[in-house]
Amino acid sequence: MSPYLVLGVPVQADDQTIRRAYLEAIKQATPEKNPVRFQSLSEAYERIKDETSRCKYELFHQESPGASPLDTVLRHLRLAAKPKPMSMEAMKEFLHTCSKT
């Protein structure tokens, strides 16, 4: 998965922004509380912590962000910031559609 997505920072983020995001994230996901997330945060940070690492990542990384197109989209959406709620009208339509399945 993209380290930018894992840390929740934009691709143009600088060293400071990335470091801040990393420190904030590991406060919530400590090694004791959530070791898996902690590890993925640390790995993501190592890959993009300074300009040289970011350039190398962009040039040479060969990992796929998912196992298939759909898997990739879902992984992205699960990591991304949660979407805003639907409008009431859209919610009504959505509920009606779902109830008919």
Added chain:
Amino acid sequence: MAEAIANSSQSGLPPSIVAAEQRTREFMAQSKWRKAREQVKPLVKLDRARFLPLLIEANMGLAREMVSKGHIPEARQVLAYLATIAPREQLVGLEVDILGRSDDSKDFLGKFATVLIAPAGNLVEVERVRLADQVVLAFAPLPAWHPAEVSLGPQLRGIHEALQAVSREEWDRVPEWLRTIPHRSPFSHWAVFIKGLAAFHNGDTERATRFLSSLPAESAPAKASRSYLLLTNGTELPLNKPRLAEVILEGACRLAIQPGVAGLLLRAEQLWREGRHGDSYRVLRNSIGQFPSDGADWLGSVSEFYFQAPFGMSLTQREDYLELFHDLLSRSAAKNRIEQMQMLRLFALMEGPDTSTWDLRSHWEEFVRIHEQVRKSSSCFKSIAFSWLGQQLARSLGASSFGMRPGTDRLRDAEGACDCLEKAKQLDPQNLPAHLQLAKVYEALNRKSERNRLLDEMAEQFPEEKLVLLENARGCIERKAFTKALELLERARQVDQLDPTVLEMLVTTRRQLASQHFQQHRLDKARRALEPLEGLLTDQAEDLQRSRWTAWLRQGLLERLQGDAAQGEALLDRARAASPHAAGFLLFAHLTHRVYARQVDSPFLAELRAELAREPSATRGFLLLRIFRYWDSKPDKQPWGVELGLLRKYLKAAAKGPCSRAEAKGIVELCGPGEFEDSANAFIRARLRHYPENPLFRLFKHMLKPAWMVEPEESRRQLKAILEEAQRRGEQEVIQKLQGLIRSLDYPPPLPMPREDIDFEDEDDWDGLPEFDDGLPANLTGGIPEIAEIMNMLANASESDIRKFKKTRPKGMPEFVVDMMIESAKKGGLPKPFPPLPAPPPKPRPPAPQAPRRPPEENPNQGKLF
């Protein structure tokens, strides 16, 4: 039928009626509701009490079937009929279902509410939940006069207002409204659903999943929750039910992406899973305008997926998939700059042994150029990019030889590498790897002054970098500027006190400085140069570079040859006493003396002969070989003569004596192919005599056969047989080596690419073989470096080298040709008459576009074991 007759005798009914009842039940079991209904109708007239429930059940089944197929008007007709024969409460669930599928649920709101507030015994829980859902989904208040308004009105309002608060992100108001829903309310599952939504939108994924997963299974909120749960990773998409999967995914897309994308994603997914990777890409490419993209959104992620997936594919899958991109690139039909950039990057990174340097450079440079336009790349980025390109172009193609002696390494494109690395350096003066690589390329091109200038620059620019200091020191040592080299090495030692390379170089350089002083009779300076060595030496006798006994031996010889002979003798005595054994001391002394004095003989030779004639052993043989190999690897080594013979004889005798597996392995590995090949074979034979199945020594035996002598298929068969035995014994090191060798047979190293500047004449211009009255011109083979190199080598080869060359000549080359080449080489030209010239090579056609083959993972043991 017999059962029916038996039943009829029990019930007292005629057999025909019993059979009809049986058939009715069979039809209902098969969900053939119409047939069941037609079968039971006449029976109701005969016995209403007995058969009416069957009629009702058949009609209910038929109505539900119609509802599930969406035939609502027909379902209503059946319902209307049922209202005449069935009790009211039995029809509520069906009524709810029908109204749930139609648009006029508001008309029945009051009726539903009435049923809801009725005593619970009239409805099963599932129907109660469904009824409550329809009441909520009417999104209308109960009439003020309705008896249910008092109890249900506030709750219904609470649900609607809470949903409204969620859509407006008024999170504080949500719990306020939900307080109106008591625990046992028919709407309590809606309250749970809304809490789940609030948690979801506030990023509390765990809480959201907990709430949304706890809803009644077939309720409307549960069905809606599936899309949210997909986004919290709380559920999987049921891909085996395409219609349902699409509904769930569409909900998720509507929430998080945009409506209308679910169908495309599912189609692309299906094609990908079927292995139609190119078609999968095309689905999105042809349907979504901005695809491929490099944004930070879902589209950027899925675009990245398609360009990263090849790195994890098998060779066949990759070739098929990349055909699509090859085609687009060759037709300049990239959809947008992102697609073009990604394709170029992919081809450059996946280049295989068939990719020409021109292709690699053009792909990569174009990629960098587009990247700069699209993303405004920094100097650091471009520098790293060119640095990488330079490294690829500076890759070694391996030595050119026909198996005799290794030739010099050729680089893929040394000049191109220089250009790229110099560019990388200019773009980012802090790019250390580019500097280091450039220094290596200058060395390969023999551009010594540029290399030295670069190293001096680097020493100033990177004063604390150990690698820079070491490279610089090496350069100084080559120029014999030992004092400066020592200064640089001391700085390197400050950076890393424990690096053994630094310590070894310090020791070597001090000795060289001392040697220089000894040669110039500056004895005090020589001794002073050696004094600091004391702190760098070790008591490990097997360390031939830094052990005390070898240090005393060397200094002793220098003193004996050029300084104080008595002091020298004293040092030699100390060295002898501290050495592991006499033979080792004598051999080391003899070889060192040969190097220092540059003589064929040494005062130690006679004693060495005598010592080696004593009882030989594998243990001593191993150290002796190590000592020989140590001196053989030095740049100032002497041409060996009698030492080789003595050692071979010793080892041949030692092979007949006791020898542990580790000793035999060590000796064989040190011997290797070459001058001690016979000794290696002796130990191998001895080992296999006692342990014929031993896989390690069978492998050694195989490796020592020249490649020309074994057909690849036979070689593979033999290696596989050895591998089986190694796997049976669990010998991991041997297994890995064997797997590497077998892989190298499957993926042989590429033939050297023809030089791109060779200008082949058009074959149509050839009128026939040219005639040379005075023999072939001297420069005829100038364009083919291998032949010239072989001829040079043969001109200076010893008899044993020539014998080896004959043994390992290319398969199919007759011996008389070899004899003629040798004769000519000795005389300094090509013979006349020479064998007929081969037909001129065909003009090379530009290669057809092919998917680049990814080379197998690097096998460090390819082609060699030792």
